[in-house]
Amino acid sequence: MIWWIIKRDLLLAMRRRSDMLTTLFFFIIVVSLFPLGVGPEANMLRMMASGVVWVAALLASMLSLGRMFSSDYADGTLEQMLLSPVSLSALVMGKTISHWLVTGIPLVLMAPILGIQYDLSVEALVVLTLSLLLGTPVLSLIGAIGAALTLGLRGGGVLVSILVLPLYIPVLIFGTGAVEASTAGMGFGAHFSILGAVLLVSIVFSPWATAASLRISMG
Amino acid sequence: MTINWFKYASPASFYFLAGRMIPYFSVATIIFLIAGLYIAFFSAPTDFQQGEAYRIIFIHVPAAWMSMFLYVIMAFWAGVGLAFNTRLSSMVASAIAPTGAMFAFLALWTGAWWGKPMWGTWWVWDARLTSELILFFLYIGFMSLQAAIDDPRRADKAGAVIALVGVVNVPIIYFSVQWWNTLHQGASVSLVQSPKMATAMLSGMLIMSLAAWMYAIVMVLIRSRLIILERERHTAWVSELKEGVLE
Numbered sequence: 357m358i359w360w361i362i363k364r365d366l367l368l369a370m371r372r373r374s375d376m377l378t379t380l381f382f383f384i385i386v387v388s389l390f391p392l393g394v395g396p397e398a399n400m401l402r403m404m405a406s407g408v409v410w411v412a413a414l415l416a417s418m419l420s421l422g423r424m425f426s427s428d429y430a431d432g433t434l435e436q437m438l439l440s441p442v443s444l445s446a447l448v449m450g451k452t453i454s455h456w457l458v459t460g461i462p463l464v465l466m467a468p469i470l471g472i473q474y475d476l477s478v479e480a481l482v483v484l485t486l487s488l489l490l491g492t493p494v495l496s497l498i499g500a501i502g503a504a505l506t507l508g509l510r511g512g513g514v515l516v517s518i519l520v521l522p523l524y525i526p527v528l529i530f531g532t533g534a535v536e537a538s539t540a541g542m543g544f545g546a547h548f549s550i551l552g553a554v555l556l557v558s559i560v561f562s563p564w565a566t567a568a569s570l571r572i573s574m575g
Numbered sequence: 576m577t578i579n580w581f582k583y584a585s586p587a588s589f590y591f592l593a594g595r596m597i598p599y600f601s602v603a604t605i606i607f608l609i610a611g612l613y614i615a616f617f618s619a620p621t622d623f624q625q626g627e628a629y630r631i632i633f634i635h636v637p638a639a640w641m642s643m644f645l646y647v648i649m650a651f652w653a654g655v656g657l658a659f660n661t662r663l664s665s666m667v668a669s670a671i672a673p674t675g676a677m678f679a680f681l682a683l684w685t686g687a688w689w690g691k692p693m694w695g696t697w698w699v700w701d702a703r704l705t706s707e708l709i710l711f712f713l714y715i716g717f718m719s720l721q722a723a724i725d726d727p728r729r730a731d732k733a734g735a736v737i738a739l740v741g742v743v744n745v746p747i748i749y750f751s752v753q754w755w756n757t758l759h760q761g762a763s764v765s766l767v768q769s770p771k772m773a774t775a776m777l778s779g780m781l782i783m784s785l786a787a788w789m790y791a792i793v794m795v796l797i798r799s800r801l802i803i804l805e806r807e808r809h810t811a812w813v814s815e816l817k818e819g820v821l822e
Binding site (some may be wrong): 405418498501502505506509510511512518519522523525526529530533537554561565568569572573575 | 616697709712713715716719720723724726729731733736737739741743744747751752754
């Protein structure tokens with residue numbers, strides 16, 4: 357069932373590639389704006405690279421949350437999903453995974469290239485990419501709760517940012533922490549372990565909370 | 576005799592219970608406030624390191640405590656409302672949120688006033704400051720989500736989900752911020768705690784926190800009464816109340 361949902365959502369995303377590309381270009385543009393704003397000094401850029409890339413990834417992932425349920429909600433598919441005998445949590449898990457595949461993976465793939473613009477070392481690039489690989493699924497999982505709660509509300513887009521961004525903070529801290537630890541020559545294993553732990557906890561709780569939120573939102 | 580445990584779970588009976596309780600808690604607030612402020616300004620000695628500026632703790636510490644307690648209590652009642660579908664619990668949860676947010680803001684504000692003379696800066700990205708700020712954001716998120724939903728029952732339940740997710744996150748945020756801070760700032764400015772607190776200082780602080788508790792209870796009761804009236808405006812007992820039949 358999860359596979360079916362993932363396949364369907366990926367097919368839909370492929371039919372509307374511009375949505376996916378918009379998120380990716382938003383990410384690239386935000387990251388590219390910072391050197392213009394703070395000046396092109398290589399040392400400073402190296403120091404802030406991980407933070408900038410991570411914050412841009414948070415924003416890009418958050419902006420695409422609105423699409424997670426809204427089109428299914430608009431055409432009634434979501435209502436059918438709620439009525440179906442299959443566990444709603446499994447359906448939600450499928451939708452979350454496909455959201456991550458569509459928005460998270462392109463960000464992860466793009467991050468090393470943006471990192472080069474910020475003059476990061478090879479090791480830091482690898483750590484940055486791996487931290488995004490571990491962290492972006494958490495963003496999709498937490499974001500799904502916010503997207504489900506704000507479904508069909510006026511001003512939902514702004515509201516979801518107020519709800520979700522504070523909850524993204526741990527991911528941001530450990531994601532950037534890993535990169536900074538590696539550039540400082542310290543081990544980054546601890547950061548990765550914690551990111552992994554956060555990921556596992558959110559895999560367990562988020563589909564359940566999202567399903568509950570969807571039931572609340574659909575009344 | 577059997578006790579009806581659920582008597583006051585009905586908004587109608589809670590409304591009158593709250594009305595009877597408010598005067599007592601108001602009096603308690605005033606007494607504790609006067610006693611606490613007296614100790615704070617007259618009987619507590621001047622700190623030999625921080626001078627008179629330390630006296631902000633009599634407001635600051637109770638406010639910070641209350642902001643955290645109230646979040647947990649709010650999430651608890653919101654969760655009860657979600658699990659058992661009790662209307663009153665959700666109403667109380669929504670009544671707690673503004674007071675909690677006010678205390679979080681007060682803690683940040685007074686902290687900034689204390690930080691300027693002591694640390695020489697209004698704000699540092701210290702672990703505690705940052706997590707208090709995030710707590711404030713969580714309150715704002717809870718309130719704005721509820722405000723955006725027109726159907727009150729849906730607002731209650733949606734708020735409950737976000738409050739519970741937030742309460743899971745509070746310890747994570749607290750510790751992550753702590754680790755993040757100690758990791759690449761080394762010995763940063765930590766919250767200076769007076770080495771050995773004089774008894775007068777400690778008792779002043781505790782009495783002030785009692786005053787803060789009482790104040791919070793009064794505010795929550797008043798606000799719950801208003802929420803009850805607003806939500807139950809179509810019921811028979813409220814119209815009887817309006818016509819002066821009920822007392």
